[in-house]
Amino acid sequence: MSDYLLEASKVTKVFGGLTAVREVDLTIRAGEIRGLIGPNGAGKTTFFNCITGVYKPDGGQVRLEGSRLNGLKPHRITKAGVARTFQQIRLFAEMTSLENVQVGMDAKHRAGAISAIFNLPRHRRENEEGSVEGLRFLRFVGIERYANEPSRNLSYGDQRRLEIARALGTRPKLLLLDEPAAGMNPREKEGLMDLIRKIRDSGVTVLLIEHDMKVVMGVCERVAVLDHGEKIAEGAPEELQRDPRVIEAYLGRGAAEDAAGA
């Protein structure tokens, strides 16, 4: 029934008297790289948290391939096919890079305590698969050489890449990236853009929150703009650059009038 991978309709989240996200609609087709931008405090991360179950939305619906996500626990949403990275890096610091990815991959594994205690074939097969495939994911994001390094020892940029590898390990249909370019130097950003395209080409749809306009304009086909918790515009990056509402949100009313006059 639905042509869309993700359909969020009228998603609302209220904190006390503050409406952080107000009736936001967002639909994403499979195979897209969608951008989500907006000034600080616009509600982008809150919207992510509503999709991934960290927050329960106070209104609206989120559907993945037509089946409802809102109301599910975060781990169920992950298993349904939505994975994410975090704005502030949240790796399992003590675990090695490979183990981090294996935790993600375990989302698709089924061996339980009994299987592990008696070293049953399923457990062995899944553990084997975890380390082989886990290395493949590390290679995919380009940090295979740090497989046995505790993740806390990785450089900032590599930790961001490891977060992406860990999320990909859950075999998502939709990957939510929360400011992946934050703190990266220009060369790392170039690499990140290539990686995002590579992820899409591997069959994973991407929703990207990003402040860096060069990255957003470089990889996204369509971009949605949030301001004060509401979606104020949506379209191709070039259109949005000329949209007075977007300019106003970022630069203030005066700038918007200047732009309109010019």
Added chain:
Amino acid sequence: MNSGNGTNNNRSRRLAVNAAVALLALFLLIIPNFVSLAAREILVLIATFALLALGLNIVVGFAGLLDLGYIAFYATGAYTWGILSGAGPIRLPFTGTEFWGEWGFWIILLVVLGINMCIGVMLGSPTLRLRGDYLAIVTLGFGEIVRIVANNLDNVTGAALGISRIPHPKIPFIGYDFGLNPLPYYYLLLLLLALGITVIRRLDHSRIGRAWIAIREDEVAAGAMGVSTFKMKLLAFAIGATTAGVAGVVFASKSNFVSPASFDVFASFLVLCAVVLGGMGSIPGSLAGAVVIVGVPSFLQLRFPQLDEYRYWMFGIILVSMMIFRPQGLIPSKRREAELMLEGDPDIPSEATT
């Protein structure tokens, strides 16, 4: 360093570790034959405590859940054997040696696995929804509730007088009675420890162990990676509870007497001390912690009875200096060692920095 050299190193190190473990096992097997009766009693005490520490290490060390009422599960194990063996005041069709026969102890050892798992899930379901300090406070409360219930349920647990004349284990067919001799208990506990270590090591190296560490490191991220955090925490809690229950059964059958006094909050703290002192999340650490926490004071007391008054005072000094000079514990787990090490050059292999 080329990779071939690395694997050689690994292999020789594994060989060395295996040899050390074999030697240690041999030592543990023969040591009671060379010591006095009093020292044998202490060995049983250490082994019981090691089993407790092993279980608590899963809860506190792996899953990162600060459980201050752990001793309650030791109590339920001990009382289960006390009541079902028919030594308690309550008489039911299924209590007493007539019902259980000479297999009684061994069957109930298995029954306690089930019972304690259920109790673990019962106590865990409401409490494990809390985090951090709140969890610590609630488990502290639950631990006390179990003790107070035992202290007041005259008809079932014998209240403050406890249950006495609990039967010793028997080995059927050959008709061997464990009696008061500490040796058979010691070997039974060694067997249970070996079993427990095997099970826990296997869990540690499975997706369940990874999930526990992930929860300890970052619960939100673990949930976002598909870890069913509540279920996994409950599993850690229940496995810890069964381990303590088994230790409780052995304790009750050895001392043939249980009373609420054995299960006060101090006992919970002692086990926790053993886990922290040994190194959280480290299996050999927990065992070493038990040796230090129970063994050292007991042997000191044997030699210098007058030192007993200073026991907790010395404990305090040992613990404080440990936390200052070696916060990662006596035998830290590999992962934790990495966490507490000062920021080092990641290119330096870990052998060089320790």
